[in-house]
Amino acid sequence: MSKQTLIVIGNGMVGHHFLEQFSQSPAADAYNIVVFGEEKQLAYDRVHLSEYFSGSSHADLAMGTADWYADQGIDLHLNEPVTGIDRDARMITTPKGEYPYDQLVLATGSYPFVPPIDGNDQEGCFVYRTLDDLDAIQASAQKAKTGVVVGGGLLGLEAANALKSLGLQAHVVEFAPRLMPVQLDDQGGALLRQKIEDLGVQVHTEKATTAIVPGSAARLRMNFSDESHLETDLIVFSAGIRPQDTLARACGLELGERGGIVINNQCTTSDPHIHAIGECALWNNFVFGLVAPGYTMARTLSAALNNDASAAFTGADISTKLKLLGVDVGSIGDAHAKTPGARNIRFHDEQAGHYRRMVVSQDGKTLLGAILVGDNGPYDTLLQYALNGIELPANPEALILPESEGGAPALGADSLPDTASICSCHNVTKGDICCAIDAGCTDLGGVKAETKASSGCGGCAALLKKVVDSELEKRGVEVCTDLCEHFPYTRQELFHLVKVNGIRTFRGLLKQYGKGQGCDICKPTVGSILATCWNEHILATDHVPLQDTNDTFMANMQKNGTYSIVPRIPGGEITPDKLIVLGEVAKQYNLYTKITGGQRVDLFGATLSELPEIWEKLIAAGFETGHAYGKSLRTVKSCVGSTWCRYGVQDSVGMAITLENRYKGLRAPHKVKMAVSGCTRECAEAQSKDFGVIATEKGWNLYVCGNGGMRPRHADLFATDLSDEELIRTIDRVVMFYVRTADRLQRTSVWMENLEGGLEYLKQVVLEDSLGIGEELEQHMADLVDTYQCEWKTAVEDPEKRKRFREFVNAPEQKDPVQQWTSERGQRRPVLEVVSS
Amino acid sequence: MKARTCWEAVCTVDDLVADSGIAVWTEDGPVAVFYLPHRLPALFAISHTDPFSGSNVLARGITGDINGEPVVASPLYKQHFSLRTGRCLEDENVAVKVYPVLLDGDQIRLEVPVAQAASVAA
Numbered sequence A: 001m002s003k004q005t006l007i008v009i010g011n012g013m014v015g016h017h018f019l020e021q022f023s024q025s026p027a028a029d030a031y032n033i034v035v036f037g038e039e040k041q042l043a044y045d046r047v048h049l050s051e052y053f054s055g056s057s058h059a060d061l062a063m064g065t066a067d068w069y070a071d072q073g074i075d076l077h078l079n080e081p082v083t084g085i086d087r088d089a090r091m092i093t094t095p096k097g098e099y100p101y102d103q104l105v106l107a108t109g110s111y112p113f114v115p116p117i118d119g120n121d122q123e124g125c126f127v128y129r130t131l132d133d134l135d136a137i138q139a140s141a142q143k144a145k146t147g148v149v150v151g152g153g154l155l156g157l158e159a160a161n162a163l164k165s166l167g168l169q170a171h172v173v174e175f176a177p178r179l180m181p182v183q184l185d186d187q188g189g190a191l192l193r194q195k196i197e198d199l200g201v202q203v204h205t206e207k208a209t210t211a212i213v214p215g216s217a218a219r220l221r222m223n224f225s226d227e228s229h230l231e232t233d234l235i236v237f238s239a240g241i242r243p244q245d246t247l248a249r250a251c252g253l254e255l256g257e258r259g260g261i262v263i264n265n266q267c268t269t270s271d272p273h274i275h276a277i278g279e280c281a282l283w284n285n286f287v288f289g290l291v292a293p294g295y296t297m298a299r300t301l302s303a304a305l306n307n308d309a310s311a312a313f314t315g316a317d318i319s320t321k322l323k324l325l326g327v328d329v330g331s332i333g334d335a336h337a338k339t340p341g342a343r344n345i346r347f348h349d350e351q352a353g354h355y356r357r358m359v360v361s362q363d364g365k366t367l368l369g370a371i372l373v374g375d376n377g378p379y380d381t382l383l384q385y386a387l388n389g390i391e392l393p394a395n396p397e398a399l400i401l402p403e404s405e406g407g408a409p410a411l412g413a414d415s416l417p418d419t420a421s422i423c424s425c426h427n428v429t430k431g432d433i434c435c436a437i438d439a440g441c442t443d444l445g446g447v448k449a450e451t452k453a454s455s456g457c458g459g460c461a462a463l464l465k466k467v468v469d470s471e472l473e474k475r476g477v478e479v480c481t482d483l484c485e486h487f488p489y490t491r492q493e494l495f496h497l498v499k500v501n502g503i504r505t506f507r508g509l510l511k512q513y514g515k516g517q518g519c520d521i522c523k524p525t526v527g528s529i530l531a532t533c534w535n536e537h538i539l540a541t542d543h544v545p546l547q548d549t550n551d552t553f554m555a556n557m558q559k560n561g562t563y564s565i566v567p568r569i570p571g572g573e574i575t576p577d578k579l580i581v582l583g584e585v586a587k588q589y590n591l592y593t594k595i596t597g598g599q600r601v602d603l604f605g606a607t608l609s610e611l612p613e614i615w616e617k618l619i620a621a622g623f624e625t626g627h628a629y630g631k632s633l634r635t636v637k638s639c640v641g642s643t644w645c646r647y648g649v650q651d652s653v654g655m656a657i658t659l660e661n662r663y664k665g666l667r668a669p670h671k672v673k674m675a676v677s678g679c680t681r682e683c684a685e686a687q688s689k690d691f692g693v694i695a696t697e698k699g700w701n702l703y704v705c706g707n708g709g710m711r712p713r714h715a716d717l718f719a720t721d722l723s724d725e726e727l728i729r730t731i732d733r734v735v736m737f738y739v740r741t742a743d744r745l746q747r748t749s750v751w752m753e754n755l756e757g758g759l760e761y762l763k764q765v766v767l768e769d770s771l772g773i774g775e776e777l778e779q780h781m782a783d784l785v786d787t788y789q790c791e792w793k794t795a796v797e798d799p800e801k802r803k804r805f806r807e808f809v810n811a812p813e814q815k816d817p818v819q820q821w822t823s824e825r826g827q828r829r830p831v832l833e834v835v836s837s
Numbered sequence B: 001m002k003a004r005t006c007w008e009a010v011c012t013v014d015d016l017v018a019d020s021g022i023a024v025w026t027e028d029g030p031v032a033v034f035y036l037p038h039r040l041p042a043l044f045a046i047s048h049t050d051p052f053s054g055s056n057v058l059a060r061g062i063t064g065d066i067n068g069e070p071v072v073a074s075p076l077y078k079q080h081f082s083l084r085t086g087r088c089l090e091d092e093n094v095a096v097k098v099y100p101v102l103l104d105g106d107q108i109r110l111e112v113p114v115a116q117a118a119s120v121a122a
Ligand code: SRM
Pocket: A556, A557, A558, A564, A565, A566, A594, A595, A596, A597, A598, A599, A600, A601, A602, A628, A634, A635, A671, A673, A688, A689, A706, A707, A708, A709, A710, A711, A747
């Protein structure tokens, strides 16, 4: 039997999710699948669109790969909009041709509504929906100082945040009397407004724009109906979305009064061969502007196409929890108390800036809705009460009161029924999670991979962790976090013990808190902790045996037992004289020479006994150790910056040198890399570093927790437009917090991924000093900076320490017989197949 | 016939590094000598050659104990070798040579096989 053809119009989030579901289902074999997307990029995560401005690329946001589509046999046409549907002929048209279908799926999403204002289409006017939109905004922002967002809803505030992150003075103009009119009430809206204004975004409510005309001080001028006006260089319209139903309208499908393609519970339109899912669909007279209901429609349609009689879309929860410009906002269910007889319980702490409102049923037994502004702490608990109809306690107000005032602790994971929905994006219930654990998942990562929970909007992450932890605990799975058999503690706990008890040696720590003699796991770990706490020389008698060979000999061991030497070249800047010294030394000792990936020079092939002599020469020429061997700061890569480059806006080399000199020698759980770029072109690749700094017109943007290497991770934008002092203070704090809390051999990227609360939490600790340890961290760093010594300088000056560098202590003239050499491309290299004697 | 051996003096107490190793050159090639002051006996000697890389580096590894067995971890690929038996903990088919070691005054002596020619001369 020949295959039928299924065409999907729209390669957005929901269309892609449908393909993921459908291509794995039995019915897929009966179809040739063809997809048309108007955008030139493959489906990407629109929910996290704004991260495009903080460094995520299309590849980071992409939901699948071209290879995946090919593997599934899906015929993918990107950058090819469908322009017409002929229902009688069952044929669609694009600028490139006509294609017949048997089943047609509309997943065309929605488009931003641009209010019909005179002049809304001139240069400088944008919408906020696609990557192309963001590219256009970014380009325009380069020449702009101010930006206005029209619309104070959820997306509008997100757009305002984006403008702010692009360095613009941001304004929000809202027609309604308050912000987020759909989700919030007056009190909540007012608090949100106050918080957002405190962050430097100006809010204008009850403003109706009548015209946009050329401005005098700025590019554009917005005239309002109350005769006032506002000048701005750039305008982003975010005044709501409209279902993209143009094709459906043209071919006569049934639409809603205000647009939207009418679908039944199986997601089929008024034409049985045509289906609609996602934001273009109208179900029960309702369009869902969120991704989770769209995913549910996608799953439903896939099941229906597999003739699953139980497949039915029956509505979806539209509660939202988000952080807008760093302010927590939550809205659940019937937030405006529209249910007859509903009653309100409100708690408003003006001091702390928390507003909480619960809407409860007439009998006080069920939670119908809620509003939170300022702190989403109670959100998960409230949502579970509302979604699962859990009976409220006798004193329901306890759910929103602070614990100090008789508030109830959060709803334990135990009290949730198995049917409780934990992740609405991927429709994962508590029961699904239990199944995954019973099927062998023993940690959070495993459960995530198995169920996909928390891989959508991410809003459920905290709750998911709670459920997983509690279920693992119930099953008696003990997660062993002991460092090794000698210490029943984590690295973080050991750090604390060392610091609080003033312990200065490994033996001392072992005696008090460990057992046995130690090993190659705990010794270097403790060595590193002692170094960060007290900064004594790593070759002090007590510390020598703790170090990995590279630290012991302050050089990197190579495969044949010789060492490489990497002198520090801060920021990659080096004088010709110093370069000549490197060349002379390399020549004298016949060292293989190579430029490293970290903007410095590596000299390979020195024997143990040659190391001190070589360093004497290097130190005399003004070099210091480069710590290429240590779990410590490696290099601060720089670009040439404003001193030479025509685009540079700050002295990136100067800053790189300052940072490198400040943090050199610092011992950390793993190596730390930094980079400074002189402008957004980012020639120093700062966003792939643990700490990346990018110059702006006004100062520096700081990115944290990036990684190259085996699992690359883009760094997260942490703070913007910092002055030199602010930058250093912020890095001081993050570095020290990392050093204190990270696990052994955990790069900042992995640390961040495991940090409960993630980036936001780190921001609170560092930028808002929520733990009150900011000064302590800075002081600790200052102490380390003050006690820095070049380890090699101290070592070559101390005869006792030099004694360590004897190849064979009883035979100074004896050469190591396995170190055989040959030559390649004009330099010496080891003979590779060494045979043991 | 039992191969002839001798107790070769290889270094003095001053050369030792507590909780760590040093390398010496002997009639039998490179040997690593470890001094673990918190154990009895406190001195161990094994071949300095790492069987996995062929390089002479074992004296530069980190010492410790695994389940009570005194070990050194190879600095190159991190396998553990028992200081008592020379066995590799990760691969039972691999072992390094072990040398009896003796403290004689402030001299450290190792029992090493004597090459045939040398024994005739002696
Ligand atoms: C020398 C150098 C290669 C070169 O010739 O360019 C190098 C050499 C080594 N790298 Fe690297 N890495 C070098 C730049 C990099 C870079 C590029 C960079 O820093 O811009 C990266 C990716 C960026 C990053 O780390 O995020 C890099 C990612 C790694 C990794 C993977 C780390 C990760 O988190 O995925 C390892 C393995 C590890 O650390 O566990 C590693 C480990 C090593 C070791 C230490 C492997 C070893 O144990 O023998 C190599 C020995 C160096 C030596 O003997 O001197 N090297 N290594 C580079 C020294 C830069 C410097 O001046 O200090």
